[in-house]
Amino acid sequence: MRKKNFSLGRLLAWVVVAVIVVVTVFPFWWMVRTALTPAADLYTDNAGLLPHDPTLINFARVLGLTSEAEARAAGGSGAHINFARYLLNSVIYCGLIASFQTLFCAMAGYAFARLRFPGRDLVFAVVISALMVPPIFTLLPNFVLVKDLGLINTMAGMVAPSILMTPFAVFFLRQFFLSLPRDVEEAAVLDGNGPWGIFWRIALPMSRGPLLTIAITTTVWAWKDFLWPLLVGRGEDNRLVTVALGVFLQQSPNTQPDWTGLMAASTLSVLPVLVLLGFVGKRLVQSLNFTGNK
Amino acid sequence: MSSTKRRDDRRAAWWFLLPVSAGFVIFYGYPAARGAWYSVTDYTMLNTPSFVGADNYAKLVQDDQFWHSLQVTAWYVILNIASQTLLALGIAALMHRLTGSVLLRATLLLPWLVPNVTVGLLWMWLLDTNLGFVNHLITSLGLAPVGFLTDATLAMPSVAAINTWAYTGYTALLLYAGMLQIPQHLYESAAIDGAGEWRMFQRITLPLLRPVLALVLVVSLIGSFQIFDTIAVTTQGDPASATRVIYLYIYEQAFKYFHLGYAAAAAVCLALILGVFTAIQMRLLRASRSDLA
Numbered sequence: 001m002r003k004k005n006f007s008l009g010r011l012l013a014w015v016v017v018a019v020i021v022v023v024t025v026f027p028f029w030w031m032v033r034t035a036l037t038p039a040a041d042l043y044t045d046n047a048g049l050l051p052h053d054p055t056l057i058n059f060a061r062v063l064g065l066t067s068e069a070e071a072r073a074a075g076g077s078g079a080h081i082n083f084a085r086y087l088l089n090s091v092i093y094c095g096l097i098a099s100f101q102t103l104f105c106a107m108a109g110y111a112f113a114r115l116r117f118p119g120r121d122l123v124f125a126v127v128i129s130a131l132m133v134p135p136i137f138t139l140l141p142n143f144v145l146v147k148d149l150g151l152i153n154t155m156a157g158m159v160a161p162s163i164l165m166t167p168f169a170v171f172f173l174r175q176f177f178l179s180l181p182r183d184v185e186e187a188a189v190l191d192g193n194g195p196w197g198i199f200w201r202i203a204l205p206m207s208r209g210p211l212l213t214i215a216i217t218t219t220v221w222a223w224k225d226f227l228w229p230l231l232v233g234r235g236e237d238n239r240l241v242t243v244a245l246g247v248f249l250q251q252s253p254n255t256q257p258d259w260t261g262l263m264a265a266s267t268l269s270v271l272p273v274l275v276l277l278g279f280v281g282k283r284l285v286q287s288l289n290f291t292g293n294k
Numbered sequence: 295m296s297s298t299k300r301r302d303d304r305r306a307a308w309w310f311l312l313p314v315s316a317g318f319v320i321f322y323g324y325p326a327a328r329g330a331w332y333s334v335t336d337y338t339m340l341n342t343p344s345f346v347g348a349d350n351y352a353k354l355v356q357d358d359q360f361w362h363s364l365q366v367t368a369w370y371v372i373l374n375i376a377s378q379t380l381l382a383l384g385i386a387a388l389m390h391r392l393t394g395s396v397l398l399r400a401t402l403l404l405p406w407l408v409p410n411v412t413v414g415l416l417w418m419w420l421l422d423t424n425l426g427f428v429n430h431l432i433t434s435l436g437l438a439p440v441g442f443l444t445d446a447t448l449a450m451p452s453v454a455a456i457n458t459w460a461y462t463g464y465t466a467l468l469l470y471a472g473m474l475q476i477p478q479h480l481y482e483s484a485a486i487d488g489a490g491e492w493r494m495f496q497r498i499t500l501p502l503l504r505p506v507l508a509l510v511l512v513v514s515l516i517g518s519f520q521i522f523d524t525i526a527v528t529t530q531g532d533p534a535s536a537t538r539v540i541y542l543y544i545y546e547q548a549f550k551y552f553h554l555g556y557a558a559a560a561a562v563c564l565a566l567i568l569g570v571f572t573a574i575q576m577r578l579l580r581a582s583r584s585d586l587a
Contacts, residue, residue, distance in 0.1 A: 023459070130323075141324075142325050
């Protein structure tokens with residue numbers, strides 16, 4: 001009797017898992033499906049899982065591959081949109097922030113964990129106290145600062161507040177360096193290595209996992225960034241994907257947004273993330289064992 | 295330890311800490327002080343700020359819009375945290391006892407990887423009153439279409455549901471990671487004693503998960519208070535200010551009306567609220583130090 005109940009429960013549990021997967025994946029499916037639908041069919045063809053008359057025109061016009069007239073005919077505003085450029089901007093933005101922030105925070109984390117200098121714990125406490133400052137609080141003054149420095153609409157201004165540090169990464173990497181075995185370092189000292197030598201030749205290679213974890217999560221967050229790039233990178237030349245999507249939404253010609261174009265652009269904004277998931281998915285999934293930041 | 299090493303350390307530490315210290319001073323410390331200063335001035339980005347004392351705060355206290363935005367934010371936080379945490383706990387428990395396959399974990403992570411702007415657009419389209427797929431399902435059942443994002447009472451629950459969709463998988467994975475730390479033999483001996491799944495969840499999983507659950511809850515709470523992107527895309531605070539959360543309110547005061555001093559004062563208030571939760575978070579982070587490394 002119990003055995004039967006047990007397997008029934010298990011069957012039910014599997015059904016629940018299936019429902020969760022469908023609810024998670026279906027919106028993405030519908031996004032791609034809409035992106036492949038001709039704008040003219042939007043009103044008539046909104047039920048089936050596949051479009052009646054699939055087309056790539058929406059992707060073409062979002063990537064700026066069509067003429068203005070063609071774009072208008074396909075339901076767009078004809079406004080200049082060059083999503084390829086925005087994708088590249090986003091990749092540069094993420095790459096700069098993830099690589100430099102990881103390196104700088106690793107350096108500081110190592111110093112806090114392993115080097116001896118006066119006032120170490122105090123300095124660490126002060127740096128970590130930055131965790132207490134909510135982003136909205138520094139957003140306004142940082143905007144004014146970047147504006148005063150003449151860095152509005154530059155990549156430098158966009159990456160400035162996050163390229164040097166984030167308190168969580170310092171905290172996280174320090175924790176890891178604290179757990180590194182000391183005797184390896186002591187052997188390196190006997191071989192004549194100074195602090196830099198130990199950091200580059202011993203500490204960094206031994207911390208590939210945690211470094212990659214921080215680099216990947218930083219990349220994901222940078223990819224999702226919206227408000228700061230919206231304020232600082234409005235120009236066509238340094239607009240990021242997320243900002244471009246917002247602009248695209250506002251530029252829609254009629255009362256009804258240009259859904260097919262928006263969904264094609266949305267699909268393009270998800271693709272790089274899927275590629276990342278394909279390459280480092282396992283590491284990313286595992287990394288959630290460590291990071292509690294959101 | 296030799297004195298040479300100590301001297302080397304001291305000199306090297308300076309260089310090791312240079313970028314992070316510069317980042318801290320220029321983009322955290324200095325702006326925090328500057329933000330506090332703006333909050334007691336009449337700064338509009340065009341004038342030189344002049345000191346107005348507690349005027350901005352006095353105005354804030356009497357500003358119905360400000361209180362309204364705090365209320366709306368609280369409503370969102372309650373809806374979002376309740377649904378997200380309960381769902382995530384259920385999903386994590388299912389994965390723990392059924393399957394934790396990498397494919398399932400990657401699927402659950404997918405919505406979290408996507409920019410909130412994209413998530414907002416996606417659901418704006420799915421929930422569209424006339425053409426959206428969800429309303430297609432509703433009308434095919436013979437019911438009237440629902441204005442999920444245009445109805446003042448439904449807009450906030452809809453936004454909360456959208457962000458629940460976006461973050462539940464991520465939260466579930468954090469909780470699942472916590473569950474993996476629970477020694478398997480506890481379940482084995484409980485099973486020998488004849489305990490059912492629900493009982494095991496109540497007696498083993500939930501109590502032992504408490505530290506992780508607390509941390510995840512506080513982190514989600516801090517995140518929820520700062521909802522902006524999804525609302526900026528889907529409703530922009532409408533209908534009838536039903537989704538004008540505090541973050542959006544501050545943003546509009548600063549960058550739409552250029553009341554920078556006033557916005558800074560509102561930001562100080564939000565920072566004080568968040569400070570309480572952040573202090574709790576830091577305590578929990580320190581407590582779970584061993585799990586982090």
